[in-house]
Amino acid sequence: MLFESADPDYFLAHWDLADDGSLLADHPPQVEGQAPFSDLVIRLSKLPVLTVSAIRGRVRGAGSEFVLATDIRFASRERAVLGQFEITAGVIPGGGAVARLPRLVGRARALEIMAGGEDFDGALAERYGYVNRAVPDAEFDAFIDAFVTRVSGFSVSAIRELKGEVNPQTLPKDDELAAQSDLFFAALATPEVQEWAKQAFENGLQQVGPFEEDLAEHSAKYAPKR
Template sequence: MTASYETISTRLDGNVLSATFNAPPINLIGPELVRDLVGLIEELSRPATARVVVFDSADPDFFFPHVDLTKVPEYTAEAAKAGGPGDASLGMLFRRLSEIPAVTIAKVRGRARGAGSEFLLACDMRFASRENAVLCQPEVGIGTPPGAGAIQHLTRLLGRGRALEAVLTSADFDAELAERYGWINRAVPDIELDEFVAGIAARMGNFPREALIAAKSAVNAISLANPADVRADAALFQQLVRGEAAQQRTAELFKQGLQTRGRTEVDLADALGDLKAVD
């Protein structure tokens, strides 16, 4: 790896690249982080890069809480640089992540909600701290369906009923329930998580690159959504996130401390459930 990034620190150990997100105060997905992710995905798309990439967060409480709701046009513009104006969405950026010629592993501690969960779903594998990981798709509770891959991935992974439960309730899932539903590969005791992920990454990193990528490509051909469906989800999200219901509900959440380290962000699913209904 040759580039340096503002919000991502990288370390190469043999054939395994560690990429740690660090965007204080709470690792929101904003324009700076998306810009860095575009650059990193571009690097990882080149031949002869790392065979395995492990993503984690420098913040033990927040992997990615969600997008920065005050900067939707700005981060969308950064995402467009990965594929052009026709693909100006996190959904299509995350699809590019799913297709890079390397195996991607998300090592999850803290909250991964909204597009944070969708980033995890775009990775090839997800291993989470049993004690400290929380996953959630809060978008419907805010006023819009998910727009960066959750509908496509969760329906395939969880099945119709459980996907609808995850998406429509906007509820938090702890790691054990997420594992049982299929949202993540495994819930691992926190004290064992680092060693477990390092071991599985090193094991795959020693396998022939051509075999790893051929097998991944074959699975992708069966399991990834059609790009047109990803684009449609993104367009609907971008339309409704600017709608009256979403604007009213996010305004109330901001009054309560959204996008800070306070209780509203920590317990966002509860805060959404307490909001008054908007017709």
Template sequence: MTQQIEIDRPARGYWRATFHNPPINLVDLDTIAELRELVGRLETDPGVNVVVFVSRDTDFFLAHYDVLADKARTAAMTPGPTGMHPWLDVLVRLSRAPAVSIAAVRGRARGAGSEFALACDMRFASAEKAILGQFEVGIGAVPGGNPMARLAQLMGRGRALEAVLAADDFPGRLAERYGYVNRALPDGELDVFVDGLARRIAGFDKAAITEAKRLVDAASLPANAAFPPALERFFESVARPETKARTRGLLDHGLQVRSELELNLGRHVAAGG
């Protein structure tokens, strides 16, 4: 297995995790396994205050889940420590980890990629190059990581419904206006800003960070019980013939490879491929 997440330590208390899974940073079973290991380290390492997630690919942060992955194998994965499917387990544990997680989004973060970014404590986007979205309804599926619960709390009900049901792309500036991300910054300033924020947090007392974050989590995170029903609906919905047909049409026109369709997926799901 080729390593997909490279971790380096720019400063004491500060980790940077770089995604690299060519051709377009799909989320697959190996991604989940590596994230599971990383989250476990965040939970147990007293020396880490903050982790920043970035991508080596400037067009794709995390494209989406691999639609060609074996659905039976995916569904049968061993539950994580929360008792939930490993994907849900990674998302909820990352949100509640005793370290701050920051997604620096440059490129596309759709579907599971968007779900991952939403599970991070903070999201900062390139104003010119970031695109976030939940495209699943556009192919007849229900988003499995329950971004609905997170988006409703971040954006409000109406905007969350717009984001999920329209299945369209949210460029960085619009994502900022809707509350999808904390801020959208000029692309040339994104890395400098996020690095400075991470270094600032890394230099503070871990006990204070952990306790303050825990209280914010208690007031703002969806209950863990909100997540399994969404994944159940996801597996049911992707098994429908209509969803399979829409997915096949998109695959025929460039889904899952570096293509015009992947770059502009929000438009193509409405056009049917």
């Protein structure tokens, strides 16, 4: 299963920071005790097929957590931008990055990614293990097509069995995501973070333009000191 974006500048932006979670409060959880987004990424990570993210453009926050829940991440070397910027807003990532990144890149690099809140280009993301591979953009489409075509020709049951054996060794426990989601939404409701959001929205958050293009840099200007 391949995930890609038709927008050359954004693969998947981030959580709608105007939303405090109330719009989905009545959404019935499919995994007992999980918030809707946590439920989505948990089920995504456990699908009995191979999932591949082909990342061109920006993928931050919950967008990054979405691709972290897929099995394989390939990035355009020149055009991919990944990051967990939440610390600049005074919150921790709430959709799985805290649980998944240390397993992928190690403790120190995971803390650098999340505590630093900076953007990673495709080359550095590959070096850290944030993505599997960074591919020159001119070769990106052909590379993705070749990989997906190759894998799709293999035994469906063997892929399912392979994931069934790998998952218990590598996936976080479901309740890890529940705790992180609770911390995210609790912090989002504090006056300090609400003030950050007010200033950020006034200066271009979630609008086409420089603020979203260089989100890590601009967001940090209004970072709350909770």
